[in-house]
Amino acid sequence: MSSFPAYLDTVRPEIDHALDRLLPAATDRPARLHEAARYSIFAGGKRVRPALVLLTGEALGAPRDALLIGGATLEMIHTYSLVHDDLPAMDDDDLRRGRPTAHKRFDEATAILAGDALLTLGLTTLAAAPETISPGRRQEAVAMVGRAIGSAGMIGGQVDDMAAENDWPEDPRIAAELLESIHRRKTGDLLTACLRLAGIYADADERLDAHLTRLGDAIGLLFQIGDDVIDVEGTDEQLGKTAGKDAAVKKLTYPGLFGLEAAKERLAQVRDRAHELAETLPGGSGGFPALIDYLATRDR
């Protein structure tokens, strides 16, 4: 793999094809709901989560049809979380990747229900497909992903993230712990689930599952610290959203807490740890080194 962005370009058509095949047609009744679901899924997302499933599955030798279906379900779940987080009652965002958010383009009720439908379809598809995976492994996949995105995972992270906006702890050590805990749950747990899902499809044992969990956690942390750094350094044009918004609403971030330089140092530490974990994977590190370097140096 030359670079992770090049890998994303290579696999994106396959991923988009899988999503197109799994989502109801925009003309299927109720058309407005399916239109909204497709509008949000095909909104120019980078497909990082499905690509992570593919990249991990390639390193471990899992069946490709399973990786594509599993990756598509995690993209549906990721998209549901964005649609709900953008709602006026939550983060109240009008734009995402330069386009109106679902509740602006459609309406709030449609956005809430389209999110519900994407979550439901994501978990259901994990159980119903793919046929190359045993029913027991599929049941395991639903249970694992469900825990990652539930109230102890992604949903809980969003709740605490909103609560922290106006209630930043005074003690920097407590604030740092809260920050890492929010990031891990809000973004990290689903990224880790990408690696573990590929592991399930590759018939990983408990030892390999634990290894993938640690590697996934490091990648999730890289991802989030990188996002925070970009929010400080980036411009509106690079981001497709309002730069510096995190600071404007007093959101807890790494640079806000430790300063920009310390945040970059932490990024480098986590990068090294991730490389170590990738190198000790049983089948070799596959595309992980390129991914890790990308996450540690990206500027958008």
Next chain:
Amino acid sequence: MSSFPAYLDTVRPEIDHALDRLLPAATDRPARLHEAARYSIFAGGKRVRPALVLLTGEALGAPRDALLIGGATLEMIHTYSLVHDDLPAMDDDDLRRGRPTAHKRFDEATAILAGDALLTLGLTTLAAAPETISPGRRQEAVAMVGRAIGSAGMIGGQVDDMAAENDWPEDPRIAAELLESIHRRKTGDLLTACLRLAGIYADADERLDAHLTRLGDAIGLLFQIGDDVIDVEGTDEQLGKTAGKDAAVKKLTYPGLFGLEAAKERLAQVRDRAHELAETLPGGSGGFPALIDYLATRDR
């Protein structure tokens, strides 16, 4: 079984115990989210759906621990749908069973996320438990329930129900078809899923699954026509919500479409059909006759 309300009284403590055990504690972080989930689950619901799972499973001889867990997951999913439907952007209801709705008691963001968490926990628990059921059957349960509550089922019914409020078809035959289709998807599909879930736990073959589907569809229809009739005839006190609200917002209903007497005749026809289907169940009709008579004659 003397009567279905008496049966509900008998099984409710067991069902509530299962729900209490499966839901995170109200003190678990994030506490506000779990408080809201518990507030909505323990809001005085009749537990009709878990009772349907138990009643069907008793007739078919399924393991009781499975029926209790499965019934609790469907109650979580039913509750999520109520919490989201009550939101200001949807049906905008301030009261449910005489108490403030979740977004009134807490706030909109918490209500949206508590609904998301209940849906996620419901589907995840179907996959993760119960241990007496094979992984393959559990995977089947998630897939079956997921279809019943997805965009072709419950969510789709809610979308079309909201759309129909202000756009009632002129032609009564077309209106009647739309009405039945909305009811079947919005309420019926989840009630049918209660019977089919018990079937899965009793190792039902395809033939029995089809029989349970037809019986469940008839019970769902009884349920909904009954609700519409009660809304016309009931008082605020009996309902714990504003009586006549359906007519006030021009909602499509059976009495609104056919008149009260014709709606009651349809109720009697569907009751007879349901009795026939219950009597031809392989293990006998169990508690179904009492349930069917209750649904055909209840006044609240």
